[in-house]
Amino acid sequence: MDLGGRWLAAVADDELRRRLPEVDLDDSVWEAVEVPGQWRLTPAFADSDGPLLYRRRFEAPEPGTGRRSWLLLEGVFYQSDVWLDGDYLGETEGYFAPHAFEVTDHLAARREHLLAVEVACHPQTDRRRKRNLTGVFQHWDCLPASWNPGGIWAPVRLVETGPVRLANLRVACREASPERATLELDVRLDAPGPTAATIRTRLYRSDGPGDDGVESVRVDQLSAGENRVRWRVTTEAPHLWWPHALGGQPLYDLEVTVGAAGATSDTARRVTGLRQVRMDRFVTAINGERLFLKGANLGPTGAALSAVRADTAAGDVTLARQAGLDLLRVHGHIGHPAVYEAADRAGVLLWQDLPLQWGYGNVRRQALQQAARAVDVLGHHPSLVVWCAHNEPFALDLPPGGRVPPAEAVRFLGGQLLPSWNKTFLDPSIRRTLERVDSSRPAVSHSGVLPHPAWGTDSHLYYGWYVGDARQLPGRLARWPAIARFVSEFGAQALPPTDDFVDAGRWPDLDWDRLGRDHALQRHVFDRHVPPGDYPTYEQWREATQAYQARLVRRYVETLRRLAYRPTGGFCVFLLADAAPAVSWSLLDHRRQPKPAFAALVAACAPVTVLADWPAERYRPGERLRLALHAVSDLRRAVTGAEVRARVSWPGGQRLWRWGGDLAPDACVRIGRIELTLPTDARPGPLRVELDLQFPGGDPVRAVYDSEVVVGPSSGRRRSLGKPSF
Numbered sequence: 001m002d003l004g005g006r007w008l009a010a011v012a013d014d015e016l017r018r019r020l021p022e023v024d025l026d027d028s029v030w031e032a033v034e035v036p037g038q039w040r041l042t043p044a045f046a047d048s049d050g051p052l053l054y055r056r057r058f059e060a061p062e063p064g065t066g067r068r069s070w071l072l073l074e075g076v077f078y079q080s081d082v083w084l085d086g087d088y089l090g091e092t093e094g095y096f097a098p099h100a101f102e103v104t105d106h107l108a109a110r111r112e113h114l115l116a117v118e119v120a121c122h123p124q125t126d127r128r129r130k131r132n133l134t135g136v137f138q139h140w141d142c143l144p145a146s147w148n149p150g151g152i153w154a155p156v157r158l159v160e161t162g163p164v165r166l167a168n169l170r171v172a173c174r175e176a177s178p179e180r181a182t183l184e185l186d187v188r189l190d191a192p193g194p195t196a197a198t199i200r201t202r203l204y205r206s207d208g209p210g211d212d213g214v215e216s217v218r219v220d221q222l223s224a225g226e227n228r229v230r231w232r233v234t235t236e237a238p239h240l241w242w243p244h245a246l247g248g249q250p251l252y253d254l255e256v257t258v259g260a261a262g263a264t265s266d267t268a269r270r271v272t273g274l275r276q277v278r279m280d281r282f283v284t285a286i287n288g289e290r291l292f293l294k295g296a297n298l299g300p301t302g303a304a305l306s307a308v309r310a311d312t313a314a315g316d317v318t319l320a321r322q323a324g325l326d327l328l329r330v331h332g333h334i335g336h337p338a339v340y341e342a343a344d345r346a347g348v349l350l351w352q353d354l355p356l357q358w359g360y361g362n363v364r365r366q367a368l369q370q371a372a373r374a375v376d377v378l379g380h381h382p383s384l385v386v387w388c389a390h391n392e393p394f395a396l397d398l399p400p401g402g403r404v405p406p407a408e409a410v411r412f413l414g415g416q417l418l419p420s421w422n423k424t425f426l427d428p429s430i431r432r433t434l435e436r437v438d439s440s441r442p443a444v445s446h447s448g449v450l451p452h453p454a455w456g457t458d459s460h461l462y463y464g465w466y467v468g469d470a471r472q473l474p475g476r477l478a479r480w481p482a483i484a485r486f487v488s489e490f491g492a493q494a495l496p497p498t499d500d501f502v503d504a505g506r507w508p509d510l511d512w513d514r515l516g517r518d519h520a521l522q523r524h525v526f527d528r529h530v531p532p533g534d535y536p537t538y539e540q541w542r543e544a545t546q547a548y549q550a551r552l553v554r555r556y557v558e559t560l561r562r563l564a565y566r567p568t569g570g571f572c573v574f575l576l577a578d579a580a581p582a583v584s585w586s587l588l589d590h591r592r593q594p595k596p597a598f599a600a601l602v603a604a605c606a607p608v609t610v611l612a613d614w615p616a617e618r619y620r621p622g623e624r625l626r627l628a629l630h631a632v633s634d635l636r637r638a639v640t641g642a643e644v645r646a647r648v649s650w651p652g653g654q655r656l657w658r659w660g661g662d663l664a665p666d667a668c669v670r671i672g673r674i675e676l677t678l679p680t681d682a683r684p685g686p687l688r689v690e691l692d693l694q695f696p697g698g699d700p701v702r703a704v705y706d707s708e709v710v711v712g713p714s715s716g717r718r719r720s721l722g723k724p725s726f
Contacts, residue, residue: 021083038151075154121150135355162265241273244347273382282569293570295327314342343383359395389430402522451482460489494549496589521583651685
């Protein structure tokens with residue numbers, strides 16, 4: 001029975017809180033709210049931080065003989081206390097996992113009922129020691145700091161079972177090969193007393209014939225209360241699930257049925273895939289096949305999860321696959337269920353962060369519980385290949401606008417170099433919990449901590465945005481190869497195509513404070529790379545920010561692809577799409593309109609491509625041009641008979657090169673080098689490097705790099721990545 005729809009709600013005060021469960025409380029003047037929904041979507045609570053009191057009257061039939069009834073809250077942001085007919089049922093914490101309470105006696109006692117829920121999602125006033133494990137929903141650059149996600153965001157239902165309830169079904173595929181695959185099942189069963197339970201398991205292809213599959217039966221003696229039962233299901237000659245770059249995505253239905261007293265008591269179903277995941281120094285292998293992971297960070301589909309459409313959430317996965325990406329990093333949150341279902345079908349791998357971002361107080365017990373619940377909720381998805389406990393575990397509270405106060409800079413540096421409670425104690429304990437409850441995939445303690453013998457993991461590199469220049473990237477990686485083993489964040493902000501919130505008519509006197517506070521714009525950083533004051537119109541500045549972002553993304557991807565497996569296991573650009581109107585690092589705005597950087601990413605991620613060292617920003621007549629050339633192939637077959645042509649042109653001159661040969665599967669090959677000395681009489685103007693790759697059975701590939709010839713002393717012009725060409 002679905003209890004969604006129209007509820008009544010009021011902001012809590014001491015008197016209302018005491019009287020909330022009372023059946024005869026007059027709530028006729030309370031506001032109507034929709035459940036599922038976040039309370040800020042209701043105009044009366046658009047600025048409220050709660051707590052909010054919810055009430056819902058309903059009628060329900062009495063449970064049948066031997067049947068049990070349960071109240072199921074599928075998602076509450078973030079904490080709640082629950083009453084039914086004046087009786088306290090219990091509390092909940094954690095937004096992404098369901099919570100259930102038995103209500104058999106309540107439904108047997110009467111037909112008319114009152115459900116009352118107090119929901120709290122307190123603002124995190126001390127953002128260096130947060131208590132709510134809500135991740136990016138309450139502390140992130142890309143959502144307004146004032147946003148509150150509180151509410152009953154997922155369905156509320158009454159469900160009925162027999163005497164034994166199947167409270168949880170955890171599924172993990174640890175071993176898979178062409179010969180056999182094994183699923184590990186961990187089930188929690190709730191029994192009213194000592195009971196003999198028959199557990200039937202059926203595993204069959206989702207798209208196969210109805211009589212195909214594996215079946216097993218076991219009998220267990222249960223005691224009163226919660227019981228845990230673990231077993232394995234093995235299938236011979238399985239159809240393996242692969243990432244889309246390596247193969248197909250056959251899925252299996254797993255059905256577990258519990259019988260008691262000669263009748264079916266409860267049933268649970270999961271859709272899963274059979275595959276094996278291994279990771280060594282951030283190089284990932286699926287079913288024994290290594291794969292260089294080309295990816296992007298995926299933020300929430302929308303700020304209000306209750307308002308997210310399933311097709312929109314699934315659409316982000318489709319866009320990632322169309323862009324040639326293998327991986328989405330679900331950044332700092334647990335996403336909409338449609339994301340995981342779409343990734344399973346599309347063969348897009350997922351790096352799953354838990355909802356921990358930046359600094360927390362003493363939340364260890366709750367964090368460990370929620371880590372285990374994340375495995376319960378998501379562990380059956382074959383697309384999920386790695387857990388990450390905590391994103392950037394530094395106690396930071398950065399102001400909007402990109403300006404880092406000296407005290408915060410010291411905290412960040414100290415967080416990288418020194419032990420801390422979050423990084424040294426909280427995160428490893430979460431990782432160990434993930435490894436204990438899910439041995440089928442790797443887990444890492446945190447993301448964005450520079451390599452260190454004790455705690456380093458992947459890298460967040462922002463050369464060209466927060467620090468330095470993107471042209472420094474190859475040199476930094478050469479001097480410190482460990483930071484290249486997996487780069488899970490890089491990028492630059494750019495104005496979005498859907499920019500009505502900017503109020504561009506005020507140019508150049510935009511409301512910079514509002515844009516920084518509510519829409520993520522970092523004016524202080526733009527002033528270093530694409531200063532607004534250099535452009536007479538808003539449209540010119542918008543185009544320049546987009547060109548800068550596109551060029552930077554291309555630069556990073558090309559640099560990291562040349563380091564594939566030596567030592568780089570992959571990358572994730574920050575960020576695929578916006579959750580709300582923003583001037584952010586996204587490649588797609590909140591309406592999913594692409595910025596030029598999206599096309600740059602698609603081109604740079606082509607399965608077969610040709611790359612050159614990036615030329616200097618400018619050359620003078622008589623200077624030497626030296627550029628190494630590489631060809632990269634992600635294909636699983638050799639590319640034979642490939643031909644590369646190169647052309648360097650400048651005003652009044654050009655030079656041509658040609659190479660031929662074969663490309664090994666899944667490899668980066670050094671082709672040769674472009675070397676020339678510009679004539680001493682070369683005229684000033686554009687200098688262009690053009691590369692063309694052709695091979696039998698494949699589409700031609702083209703890459704263009706622009707520079708310029710200058711005469712006389714340096715112009716003093718600021719360094720810029722300029723405008724990309726493809």
